[in-house]
Amino acid sequence: MNQGTSLVGKDLGLGNALKFVEHESGLVQGVVSTPRVQGSFFLLGGHVAEFQPAGQEPVLFLSERAVFEEGKAIRGGIPVCLPWFGPKKNEAGEVDANAPSHGLVRTELWQVGSATLEDDVVSVSLEYQLEGLQLKNLVRFGTELSMSLSLLNESEQPAEIELALHTYFKVGDVASVKIQGLEQIGFLDQLSGQTWPATGEAIEFSEETDRIYHGDASRVVLVDPEKARRIKVDSQGSRSTVVWNPWIEKSKRMADFGDHEYPEMCCIETANIRPNQVRLGPGEGTEVSLKISVAPI
Numbered sequence: 001m002n003q004g005t006s007l008v009g010k011d012l013g014l015g016n017a018l019k020f021v022e023h024e025s026g027l028v029q030g031v032v033s034t035p036r037v038q039g040s041f042f043l044l045g046g047h048v049a050e051f052q053p054a055g056q057e058p059v060l061f062l063s064e065r066a067v068f069e070e071g072k073a074i075r076g077g078i079p080v081c082l083p084w085f086g087p088k089k090n091e092a093g094e095v096d097a098n099a100p101s102h103g104l105v106r107t108e109l110w111q112v113g114s115a116t117l118e119d120d121v122v123s124v125s126l127e128y129q130l131e132g133l134q135l136k137n138l139v140r141f142g143t144e145l146s147m148s149l150s151l152l153n154e155s156e157q158p159a160e161i162e163l164a165l166h167t168y169f170k171v172g173d174v175a176s177v178k179i180q181g182l183e184q185i186g187f188l189d190q191l192s193g194q195t196w197p198a199t200g201e202a203i204e205f206s207e208e209t210d211r212i213y214h215g216d217a218s219r220v221v222l223v224d225p226e227k228a229r230r231i232k233v234d235s236q237g238s239r240s241t242v243v244w245n246p247w248i249e250k251s252k253r254m255a256d257f258g259d260h261e262y263p264e265m266c267c268i269e270t271a272n273i274r275p276n277q278v279r280l281g282p283g284e285g286t287e288v289s290l291k292i293s294v295a296p297i
């Protein structure tokens, strides 16, 4: 299938359900509109930006200061982070200051491999070749949003890969939400470097929060009393979960994030990182998938 600007204005046979438009930034944007859902994605990063099931408010946070530019990451939606998470480190643990945060693929242009419409659900395969690693992000926009990120090592060498589907959720007020499903898992506090045992309690936010949980978190629920909704995050193939909110000071340090925006969002990231990074021998593949659904409280 064609890629880049050549997709703009092309009728892919999906009618109004999927249109490729030129975003005001000049990037190509896929816009989804069916009786079930409104949504959008960018070829930049193979990135889902918006998801709004019919009758609901937007589910994903997208910063008003997000930058849409090749070579930069979009602040919000669902960035795909890979083949490393956070700063790139060498085997001795030293940070490579020249390497981009969260890997190489969220800032590159992906291709559309296929797009189909069935039962008012738009499915799009977003694809990228990272040297010997073939990536496919199969996204389905319906009443639920589902994503399956598959990796295939086509090289002759083994590959070690960290990956994360770095979902930014829109919330009424982060100080009143609860995250359920991680109560029985200990975590690494990325801010202090300390590891903590399981708390037995739902996560609440009252300060900058940046935690990595390693363990089975196949159902995480974001309970949002202000918006009177629960967002369910069901995943498969993920053994790490990251929970993040930048709070006040870090918000000020991020150029592509409004100072006042931190109460409106939190990230729950479906990942395989650090000790749970993926090891793929030649010819081996793996898949991580995610399903996001909304229910009233």
Ligand code: BG6
Pocket (backbone or CB within 6 Å): 073, 086, 101, 102, 166, 190, 210, 211, 242, 244, 269
């Ligand atoms: C989170 C990390 O996943 O992403 C945080 O745990 C980081 O440490 C945040 O600050 C945002 O990263 P970036 O590279 O998009 O600014």
